[in-house]
Amino acid sequence: MLSISQRGLQMPSSPIRKLVPYAEAARKKGIKVYHLNIGQPDIETAPAILDAVRRADFKVLEYSHSAGHETYRRKLAEYYQRSGIDIRYDQIIVTTGGSEAIRFGFMSCLDAGDEVVIPEPFYANYNGFAVEAGITVKTAGSSIESGFALPPIEAFEKAITPRTRAIMICNPNNPTGYLYSREELEVLKQLIIKHGLYLFADEAYREFCYAGEHFSAMKLTGVDEHVVLMDTVSKRYSACGARIGAFITRNKQILDTAMKFAQARLSPPTYGQILAEAAVDLPSDYFDATKAEYQKRRDLLVSRLNAMPGVFCPNPGGAFYAMARLPVDDADTFCQWLLESFADNNQTVMLAPASGFYADRSRGANEVRLAYVLNTEDLSRAMDCLEKALAEYNR
Amino acid sequence: MLSISQRGLQMPSSPIRKLVPYAEAARKKGIKVYHLNIGQPDIETAPAILDAVRRADFKVLEYSHSAGHETYRRKLAEYYQRSGIDIRYDQIIVTTGGSEAIRFGFMSCLDAGDEVVIPEPFYANYNGFAVEAGITVKTAGSSIESGFALPPIEAFEKAITPRTRAIMICNPNNPTGYLYSREELEVLKQLIIKHGLYLFADEAYREFCYAGEHFSAMKLTGVDEHVVLMDTVSKRYSACGARIGAFITRNKQILDTAMKFAQARLSPPTYGQILAEAAVDLPSDYFDATKAEYQKRRDLLVSRLNAMPGVFCPNPGGAFYAMARLPVDDADTFCQWLLESFADNNQTVMLAPASGFYADRSRGANEVRLAYVLNTEDLSRAMDCLEKALAEYNR
Numbered sequence: 001m002l003s004i005s006q007r008g009l010q011m012p013s014s015p016i017r018k019l020v021p022y023a024e025a026a027r028k029k030g031i032k033v034y035h036l037n038i039g040q041p042d043i044e045t046a047p048a049i050l051d052a053v054r055r056a057d058f059k060v061l062e063y064s065h066s067a068g069h070e071t072y073r074r075k076l077a078e079y080y081q082r083s084g085i086d087i088r089y090d091q092i093i094v095t096t097g098g099s100e101a102i103r104f105g106f107m108s109c110l111d112a113g114d115e116v117v118i119p120e121p122f123y124a125n126y127n128g129f130a131v132e133a134g135i136t137v138k139t140a141g142s143s144i145e146s147g148f149a150l151p152p153i154e155a156f157e158k159a160i161t162p163r164t165r166a167i168m169i170c171n172p173n174n175p176t177g178y179l180y181s182r183e184e185l186e187v188l189k190q191l192i193i194k195h196g197l198y199l200f201a202d203e204a205y206r207e208f209c210y211a212g213e214h215f216s217a218m219k220l221t222g223v224d225e226h227v228v229l230m231d232t233v234s235k236r237y238s239a240c241g242a243r244i245g246a247f248i249t250r251n252k253q254i255l256d257t258a259m260k261f262a263q264a265r266l267s268p269p270t271y272g273q274i275l276a277e278a279a280v281d282l283p284s285d286y287f288d289a290t291k292a293e294y295q296k297r298r299d300l301l302v303s304r305l306n307a308m309p310g311v312f313c314p315n316p317g318g319a320f321y322a323m324a325r326l327p328v329d330d331a332d333t334f335c336q337w338l339l340e341s342f343a344d345n346n347q348t349v350m351l352a353p354a355s356g357f358y359a360d361r362s363r364g365a366n367e368v369r370l371a372y373v374l375n376t377e378d379l380s381r382a383m384d385c386l387e388k389a390l391a392e393y394n395r
Numbered sequence: 396m397l398s399i400s401q402r403g404l405q406m407p408s409s410p411i412r413k414l415v416p417y418a419e420a421a422r423k424k425g426i427k428v429y430h431l432n433i434g435q436p437d438i439e440t441a442p443a444i445l446d447a448v449r450r451a452d453f454k455v456l457e458y459s460h461s462a463g464h465e466t467y468r469r470k471l472a473e474y475y476q477r478s479g480i481d482i483r484y485d486q487i488i489v490t491t492g493g494s495e496a497i498r499f500g501f502m503s504c505l506d507a508g509d510e511v512v513i514p515e516p517f518y519a520n521y522n523g524f525a526v527e528a529g530i531t532v533k534t535a536g537s538s539i540e541s542g543f544a545l546p547p548i549e550a551f552e553k554a555i556t557p558r559t560r561a562i563m564i565c566n567p568n569n570p571t572g573y574l575y576s577r578e579e580l581e582v583l584k585q586l587i588i589k590h591g592l593y594l595f596a597d598e599a600y601r602e603f604c605y606a607g608e609h610f611s612a613m614k615l616t617g618v619d620e621h622v623v624l625m626d627t628v629s630k631r632y633s634a635c636g637a638r639i640g641a642f643i644t645r646n647k648q649i650l651d652t653a654m655k656f657a658q659a660r661l662s663p664p665t666y667g668q669i670l671a672e673a674a675v676d677l678p679s680d681y682f683d684a685t686k687a688e689y690q691k692r693r694d695l696l697v698s699r700l701n702a703m704p705g706v707f708c709p710n711p712g713g714a715f716y717a718m719a720r721l722p723v724d725d726a727d728t729f730c731q732w733l734l735e736s737f738a739d740n741n742q743t744v745m746l747a748p749a750s751g752f753y754a755d756r757s758r759g760a761n762e763v764r765l766a767y768v769l770n771t772e773d774l775s776r777a778m779d780c781l782e783k784a785l786a787e788y789n790r
Contacts (some may be wrong), residue, residue, distance in 0.1 A: 128659030
């Protein structure tokens with residue numbers, strides 16, 4: 001008989017989506033909602049790369065090569081070389097967003113029933129891709145007290161089983177903003193060698209580091225066969241709608257395998273590739289302004305949060321997220337209340353309850369993720385709202 | 396230890412790709428290769444829709460809604476309404492190509508180990524999506540003698556097991572070009588009702604029908620919960636690189652489930668959606684010229700093929716493919732020979748051996764698929780080559 005698949009039932013809804021109807025209802029009541037809940041950057045896309053699309057000149061909008069335009073792959077290799085990441089163009093498969101790169105990794109390296117170990121909290125959509133692939137996410141817990149530093153090696157050892165095939169890391173981290181150090185990457189290196197595991201590195205936020213240099217997993221030596229880089233231009237160039245990512249590995253067998261998945265879906269989007277190719281030629285100081293802007297916002301956000309009674313927010317070293325512990329029992333309820341029952345000067349704020357980023361439901365209940373994707377003025381107003389809301393909520 | 400996943404090993408390579416190195420070698424020898432092997436249309440993309448992309452005006456290239464821009468979904472619903480297909484915008488999820496629509500269907504309706512029944516021969520990439528989803532493709536054989544009409548109901552009954560969840564049909568068909576009649580669709584309707592199955596309808600070539608009207612599976616009455624339409628603008632508007640398709644169903648539960656998969660990958664490509672939205676507003680006679688061109692080519696191709704000694708090519712009613720039986724033992728060997736060892740006037744032709752479209756390896760050994768994606772002059776020259784090649788090969 002007709003039924004939904006089990007994996008369809010298991011497939012998690014977006015943890016942020018649950019609150020959307022409440023935000024819409026608030027807007028309908030005339031309340032302005034400051035959105036700190038989503039990772040959609042407000043930074044303007046560089047006009048030069050939008051123009052590259054406008055100037056594109058062809059008669060037929062054809063499929064590209066399944067691995068992506070060779071011209072773009074060669075350019076992208078230049079970008080990595082400039083970042084000190086030694087990658088050749090033929091070690092790159094251009095993907096439809098970073099999402100597809102993750103999917104290709106899960107599909108190529110793991111079978112149904114296999115396991116991937118991820119530091120917790122983690123990007124919620126990893127769960128979705130895991131359900132699609134029929135694999136199990138095991139976690140090693142990181143804590144807000146340590147600023148979400150790499151969990152101790154014992155936590156990984158405890159999570160690793162005979163079915164473990166990979167460790168996955170997002171660096172800098174979504175949702176925590178934590179920037180893993182070279183030393184932490186070296187710890188992971190020892191683990192993947194010892195247990196014969198892949199290391200999946202999601203480095204979507206590579207260019208946004210405020211507490212030192214980014215150390216890419218691709219810079220680890222002696223583990224060429226282990227490391228798969230899952231990348232995207234979405235955040236880097238504020239070009240989320242381009243849907244262009246990359247699956248990168250020096251492991252030829254894995255690359256060839258991922259290529260078969262790439263061939264089945266024919267090709268990544270052509271326009272996005274044109275835009276992304278132009279992006280590599282943006283001036284060398286292109287990221288400076290964006291980074292400075294994000295850093296200013298981070299500083300404002302973190303200092304405002306920590307000045308609120310009972311709030312604790314470790315200072316994130318990268319990306320554009322911060323996690324904060326609030327003086328509430330249940331952040332899900334509080335975030336809904338913010339939208340449903342609170343307004344200050346006809347304004348409120350939308351946050352992402354952290355529960356959606358934890359597999360262990362007993363953790364993170366009083367934490368929220370804040371994306372600093374608003375200018376400092378709006379961010380400051382949003383913090384006013386949150387401060388008043390917490391006072392009112394706890395009265 | 397590090398290894399490729401079993402599904403990665405099982406994942407089929409593109410059946411056409413095997414010949415690519417031979418085509419490249421031929422080109423390097425200075426031989427012109429007429430490509431009848433791939434479904435990349437040569438028809439120019441309408442300038443008006445390319446212009447729509449050039450005129451797009453926004454500051455931030457944002458994620459779209461996971462189901463696609465609402466403006467595009469509303470437009471697309473208009474397109475279906477005009478085609479007599481009663482679909483509302485909120486029954487549509489915009490996908491990244493038709494490929495993703497197929498993936499969403501497999502993932503939402505079937506679990507690993509479940510089965511889908513497809514008339515054979517079939518579009519080879521269905522195999523790839525089946526491997527990704529861990530499902531099994533069972534076939535009901537159609538034959539070149541009948542022009543690849545719907546296999547008899549007994550063939551379906553024989554293929555259906557307790558694990559069968561869906562029947563899948565591509566109409567008009569890739570690779571055969573066969574246009575299923577309303578009567579044939581009604582036969583499938585009885586089957587899906589009797590066995591409680593989904594009907595997946597891939598209608599990528601809907602607009603290219605030469606032997607009567609297209610009858611969409613969406614027009615079947617009383618099976619709203621059963622039918623899932625998997626569509627794409629790739630061939631319709633010669634816009635393969637846009638990567639825009641659609642997952643469409645009146646089954647709310649399935650739509651909601653597919654939506655969770657859509658949310659995990661965030662959004663379909665923005666530029667492609669802009670182009671596809673503009674395409675709906677192309678003049679009402681837009682398809683006439685393209686259809687007339689394809690029909691002219693089909694007529695030329697089919698008559699030339701059937702005039703060759705020992706060749707049989709049923710007249711396809713739609714799409715831009717034809718299947719032909721050649722007077723050779725093994726079409727794979729012959730197609731390779733065409734590229735490796737044959738040239739007429741320094742020209743040769745590349746065909747797709749049909750073996751890649753059959754699950755049953757004993758079938759289709761002497762058949763090829765020809766895509767008529769060349770203008771009639773080139774097509775005629777390609778037929779000259781093939782005719783001479785067959786004579787030489789069989790000497």
